[in-house]
Amino acid sequence: MRVTTDLWVSALVRRVFSAGGFAAVVKRGATEAGAVFVLSRGRLGEVALYGPAPQTSYDSAKPDERFFTSLDARDDGSSFDARLEREKKFDPDIWVVEIEAGTVPVEELLSVKTE
Template identity: 90%
Template structure:
Protein backbone atom coordinates (compact mmCIF):
# COMPACT_ATOMS: atom_id res chain seq x y z
CA UNK A 1 0.00 0.00 0.00
CA UNK A 2 1.39 3.39 -0.98
CA UNK A 3 1.56 6.07 1.71
CA UNK A 4 -0.39 9.27 1.20
CA UNK A 5 1.36 12.21 -0.38
CA UNK A 6 0.75 14.24 2.78
CA UNK A 7 2.61 11.68 4.90
CA UNK A 8 5.41 11.31 2.34
CA UNK A 9 5.98 15.08 2.14
CA UNK A 10 5.96 15.35 5.95
CA UNK A 11 8.62 12.63 6.12
CA UNK A 12 10.73 14.44 3.50
CA UNK A 13 10.54 17.70 5.47
CA UNK A 14 11.62 15.86 8.66
CA UNK A 15 14.55 14.17 6.84
CA UNK A 16 15.74 17.53 5.48
CA UNK A 17 15.58 19.20 8.91
CA UNK A 18 17.25 16.15 10.46
CA UNK A 19 20.16 16.58 8.06
CA UNK A 20 20.58 20.23 9.08
CA UNK A 21 18.80 21.67 6.07
CA UNK A 22 15.65 23.70 5.58
CA UNK A 23 12.36 22.69 3.94
CA UNK A 24 9.06 24.44 3.31
CA UNK A 25 5.85 23.33 1.64
CA UNK A 26 5.23 26.03 -0.97
CA UNK A 27 2.02 24.48 -2.33
CA UNK A 28 -0.05 21.82 -0.64
CA UNK A 29 -1.87 19.50 -3.02
CA UNK A 30 -4.31 16.66 -2.55
CA UNK A 31 -3.79 14.79 0.73
CA UNK A 32 -4.08 11.29 -0.70
CA UNK A 33 -2.35 11.79 -4.02
CA UNK A 34 -0.73 14.41 -6.15
CA UNK A 35 2.49 14.85 -8.02
CA UNK A 36 5.35 16.20 -5.91
CA UNK A 37 7.83 18.74 -7.29
CA UNK A 38 10.93 19.61 -5.28
CA UNK A 39 12.88 22.86 -5.70
CA UNK A 40 16.37 22.42 -4.30
CA UNK A 41 18.31 25.58 -3.54
CA UNK A 42 22.04 25.51 -3.00
CA UNK A 43 23.93 27.79 -0.67
CA UNK A 44 25.57 29.54 -3.62
CA UNK A 45 22.31 30.35 -5.42
CA UNK A 46 22.00 27.37 -7.73
CA UNK A 47 18.48 25.95 -8.11
CA UNK A 48 17.36 22.52 -9.32
CA UNK A 49 13.84 21.31 -10.02
CA UNK A 50 12.93 17.66 -9.49
CA UNK A 51 9.66 16.16 -10.61
CA UNK A 52 7.99 12.77 -10.82
CA UNK A 53 9.96 10.29 -12.88
CA UNK A 54 8.33 8.76 -15.96
CA UNK A 55 6.33 5.58 -15.36
CA UNK A 56 9.02 3.55 -17.14
CA UNK A 57 11.42 4.37 -14.27
CA UNK A 58 9.40 2.45 -11.70
CA UNK A 59 10.65 -0.88 -10.47
CA UNK A 60 8.15 -3.69 -10.02
CA UNK A 61 10.17 -4.87 -7.01
CA UNK A 62 9.51 -1.51 -5.29
CA UNK A 63 6.05 -0.46 -6.54
CA UNK A 64 5.39 1.90 -3.62
CA UNK A 65 8.56 3.98 -3.88
CA UNK A 66 8.39 7.48 -5.36
CA UNK A 67 11.02 8.25 -7.97
CA UNK A 68 12.11 11.67 -9.18
CA UNK A 69 14.02 12.99 -12.13
CA UNK A 70 16.02 16.20 -12.47
CA UNK A 71 13.91 18.41 -14.73
CA UNK A 72 16.27 21.39 -14.91
CA UNK A 73 18.93 23.30 -13.01
CA UNK A 74 19.98 26.93 -13.23
CA UNK A 75 20.96 30.02 -11.27
CA UNK A 76 17.70 31.74 -12.29
CA UNK A 77 14.62 30.56 -10.40
CA UNK A 78 12.10 32.59 -12.43
CA UNK A 79 11.99 29.90 -15.14
CA UNK A 80 11.09 27.33 -12.48
CA UNK A 81 8.30 29.54 -11.14
CA UNK A 82 6.81 29.76 -14.64
CA UNK A 83 7.09 25.99 -15.14
CA UNK A 84 5.42 25.28 -11.81
CA UNK A 85 2.58 27.66 -12.68
CA UNK A 86 2.00 25.70 -15.90
CA UNK A 87 2.05 22.44 -13.92
CA UNK A 88 -0.53 23.88 -11.48
CA UNK A 89 -2.83 24.77 -14.38
CA UNK A 90 -2.50 21.24 -15.74
CA UNK A 91 -2.92 19.54 -12.34
CA UNK A 92 -4.12 21.69 -9.41
CA UNK A 93 -3.36 18.85 -6.95
CA UNK A 94 0.43 19.12 -7.21
CA UNK A 95 2.68 19.62 -4.22
CA UNK A 96 5.69 21.95 -4.32
CA UNK A 97 8.36 21.55 -1.66
CA UNK A 98 11.39 23.82 -1.47
CA UNK A 99 14.49 22.52 0.26
CA UNK A 100 18.01 23.56 1.11
CA UNK A 101 19.77 20.29 1.73
CA UNK A 102 21.97 20.17 4.79
CA UNK A 103 24.58 17.47 5.31
CA UNK A 104 22.83 15.01 2.99
CA UNK A 105 22.79 15.64 -0.77
CA UNK A 106 19.42 15.78 -2.54
CA UNK A 107 20.08 12.37 -4.10
CA UNK A 108 20.01 10.83 -0.61
CA UNK A 109 16.76 12.57 0.30
CA UNK A 110 14.93 11.69 -2.95
CA UNK A 111 15.08 8.58 -5.11
CA UNK A 112 16.47 10.27 -8.24
CA UNK A 113 16.48 8.34 -11.52
CA UNK A 114 18.47 9.40 -14.58
CA UNK A 115 16.33 9.94 -17.67
Protein backbone atom coordinates in the same frame (compact mmCIF):
# COMPACT_ATOMS: atom_id res chain seq x y z
CA MET B 1 0.14 -0.06 -0.12
CA ARG B 2 1.53 3.35 -1.06
CA VAL B 3 1.71 6.02 1.63
CA THR B 4 -0.29 9.19 1.14
CA THR B 5 1.41 12.18 -0.42
CA ASP B 6 0.76 14.18 2.74
CA LEU B 7 2.67 11.63 4.84
CA TRP B 8 5.47 11.32 2.28
CA VAL B 9 5.99 15.11 2.13
CA SER B 10 6.00 15.31 5.94
CA ALA B 11 8.71 12.64 6.04
CA LEU B 12 10.76 14.51 3.41
CA VAL B 13 10.56 17.72 5.42
CA ARG B 14 11.74 15.88 8.55
CA ARG B 15 14.63 14.24 6.65
CA VAL B 16 15.77 17.62 5.34
CA PHE B 17 15.64 19.24 8.78
CA SER B 18 17.46 16.30 10.39
CA ALA B 19 20.21 16.69 7.77
CA GLY B 20 20.73 20.31 8.80
CA GLY B 21 18.78 21.81 5.92
CA PHE B 22 15.55 23.75 5.55
CA ALA B 23 12.28 22.74 3.90
CA ALA B 24 8.92 24.39 3.31
CA VAL B 25 5.73 23.26 1.63
CA VAL B 26 5.07 26.01 -0.91
CA LYS B 27 1.88 24.46 -2.30
CA ARG B 28 -0.19 21.77 -0.69
CA GLY B 29 -1.93 19.47 -3.14
CA ALA B 30 -4.17 16.43 -2.91
CA THR B 31 -3.66 14.58 0.38
CA GLU B 32 -3.94 11.10 -1.07
CA ALA B 33 -2.14 11.14 -4.40
CA GLY B 34 -0.91 14.54 -5.56
CA ALA B 35 2.25 14.73 -7.69
CA VAL B 36 5.26 16.19 -5.87
CA PHE B 37 7.71 18.73 -7.31
CA VAL B 38 10.82 19.61 -5.32
CA LEU B 39 12.67 22.89 -5.79
CA SER B 40 16.17 22.50 -4.38
CA ARG B 41 18.20 25.61 -3.59
CA GLY B 42 21.92 25.36 -2.99
CA ARG B 43 23.85 27.59 -0.62
CA LEU B 44 25.68 29.20 -3.54
CA GLY B 45 22.47 30.20 -5.35
CA GLU B 46 22.07 27.27 -7.72
CA VAL B 47 18.51 25.97 -8.14
CA ALA B 48 17.28 22.59 -9.39
CA LEU B 49 13.75 21.36 -10.04
CA TYR B 50 12.81 17.71 -9.56
CA GLY B 51 9.52 16.19 -10.66
CA PRO B 52 7.86 12.79 -10.77
CA ALA B 53 9.79 10.25 -12.82
CA PRO B 54 8.05 8.61 -15.78
CA GLN B 55 6.13 5.42 -15.05
CA THR B 56 8.74 3.43 -16.98
CA SER B 57 11.25 4.24 -14.20
CA TYR B 58 9.37 2.20 -11.61
CA ASP B 59 10.53 -1.24 -10.61
CA SER B 60 7.94 -3.96 -10.06
CA ALA B 61 9.96 -5.07 -7.01
CA LYS B 62 9.42 -1.66 -5.35
CA PRO B 63 6.10 -0.40 -6.71
CA ASP B 64 5.41 1.87 -3.72
CA GLU B 65 8.61 3.93 -3.86
CA ARG B 66 8.45 7.48 -5.29
CA PHE B 67 11.02 8.29 -7.94
CA PHE B 68 12.04 11.72 -9.22
CA THR B 69 13.84 13.03 -12.24
CA SER B 70 15.82 16.24 -12.60
CA LEU B 71 13.75 18.58 -14.77
CA ASP B 72 16.19 21.50 -14.90
CA ALA B 73 19.03 23.19 -13.01
CA ARG B 74 20.09 26.85 -13.21
CA ASP B 75 21.79 29.63 -11.34
CA ASP B 76 18.53 31.64 -11.34
CA GLY B 77 15.29 30.06 -10.17
CA SER B 78 12.86 32.68 -11.48
CA SER B 79 12.06 30.62 -14.59
CA PHE B 80 10.90 27.74 -12.39
CA ASP B 81 7.98 29.81 -11.11
CA ALA B 82 6.48 29.95 -14.60
CA ARG B 83 7.01 26.22 -15.10
CA LEU B 84 5.34 25.39 -11.78
CA GLU B 85 2.40 27.67 -12.66
CA ARG B 86 1.92 25.70 -15.90
CA GLU B 87 2.06 22.45 -13.92
CA LYS B 88 -0.59 23.81 -11.51
CA LYS B 89 -2.87 24.68 -14.42
CA PHE B 90 -2.44 21.19 -15.84
CA ASP B 91 -2.90 19.48 -12.45
CA PRO B 92 -4.17 21.63 -9.56
CA ASP B 93 -3.46 18.80 -7.07
CA ILE B 94 0.35 19.08 -7.22
CA TRP B 95 2.59 19.63 -4.22
CA VAL B 96 5.57 21.99 -4.35
CA VAL B 97 8.25 21.57 -1.70
CA GLU B 98 11.24 23.90 -1.52
CA ILE B 99 14.36 22.62 0.18
CA GLU B 100 17.88 23.68 1.05
CA ALA B 101 19.46 20.30 1.62
CA GLY B 102 22.29 21.45 3.84
CA THR B 103 25.29 19.14 3.86
CA VAL B 104 23.44 16.14 2.41
CA PRO B 105 23.14 15.78 -1.39
CA VAL B 106 19.59 15.92 -2.72
CA GLU B 107 20.06 12.43 -4.15
CA GLU B 108 20.20 11.08 -0.58
CA LEU B 109 16.85 12.71 0.24
CA LEU B 110 15.01 11.80 -2.98
CA SER B 111 15.17 8.71 -5.16
CA VAL B 112 16.42 10.41 -8.33
CA LYS B 113 16.43 8.43 -11.57
CA THR B 114 19.04 9.51 -14.10
CA GLU B 115 17.69 7.49 -17.05
